[in-house]
Amino acid sequence: MTIDTKNHQEDELNEIDPDLLERALSSFQTVLRQPITVDRVNHWLAENELYRPILATILSRTVWGEIRWQKALGRPFSPTLASAFVIEHSHQQSVMEYVGGGVKFIDILAPHPEPSKWDGPDDEEYYRVSFKAETPQGYPTRIRVNFAAQVGWEHQGRGFRFISPPEKQFLKSDKFTVLEPFEIVMLPLLQLPTS
Numbered sequence: 001m002t003i004d005t006k007n008h009q010e011d012e013l014n015e016i017d018p019d020l021l022e023r024a025l026s027s028f029q030t031v032l033r034q035p036i037t038v039d040r041v042n043h044w045l046a047e048n049e050l051y052r053p054i055l056a057t058i059l060s061r062t063v064w065g066e067i068r069w070q071k072a073l074g075r076p077f078s079p080t081l082a083s084a085f086v087i088e089h090s091h092q093q094s095v096m097e098y099v100g101g102g103v104k105f106i107d108i109l110a111p112h113p114e115p116s117k118w119d120g121p122d123d124e125e126y127y128r129v130s131f132k133a134e135t136p137q138g139y140p141t142r143i144r145v146n147f148a149a150q151v152g153w154e155h156q157g158r159g160f161r162f163i164s165p166p167e168k169q170f171l172k173s174d175k176f177t178v179l180e181p182f183e184i185v186m187l188p189l190l191q192l193p194t195s
Helices: 005-014 018-032 038-047 052-059
Strands: 062-070 085-099 102-111 116-119 126-134 140-147 160-164 167-171 182-187
Touching: 018 038, 018 052, 038 052, 062 140, 085 126, 140 160
Parallel strands: 062 182
Antiparallel strands: 062 126, 085 102, 085 140, 116 126, 140 167, 160 182
């Protein structure tokens, strides 16, 4: 027998006192004012025993990450830093396909809505865009970061910006997950031979 963990988790959330949930989420905002790490979240959970069961349920369904780049590379010419990026989120799953009177399984890439994304937190050295996605457990999952189309950047310099790595693939467990940062770096233009 299998248990639908998504419905089970939603039932758990529906049983939570709304005022307590609001206070828990408000308190958790302090974690989001810094680059998010597993250690910071675990430290916050240890200090906030009252909210631990609530946020442990919510956080177990999520993956968090950030896009960061040195301030020397400049800012995008967009209303927000976050709007300069498109984040693709998908997972791989097998589905049945009926072929010639038989059944075969094929792997598909199931797309998700774009993760929530927001500016910051920045520091003296880096600009950052943070993001959060809900993702299914037990499926190979992919998050890919792209530059948004038609968004220019200041301080172009010699070279081009590159997102390293452009995508991350992982298997989501039932634990809170934080990806290593996506880093924007400047790569030199290839020099063409002169004749």
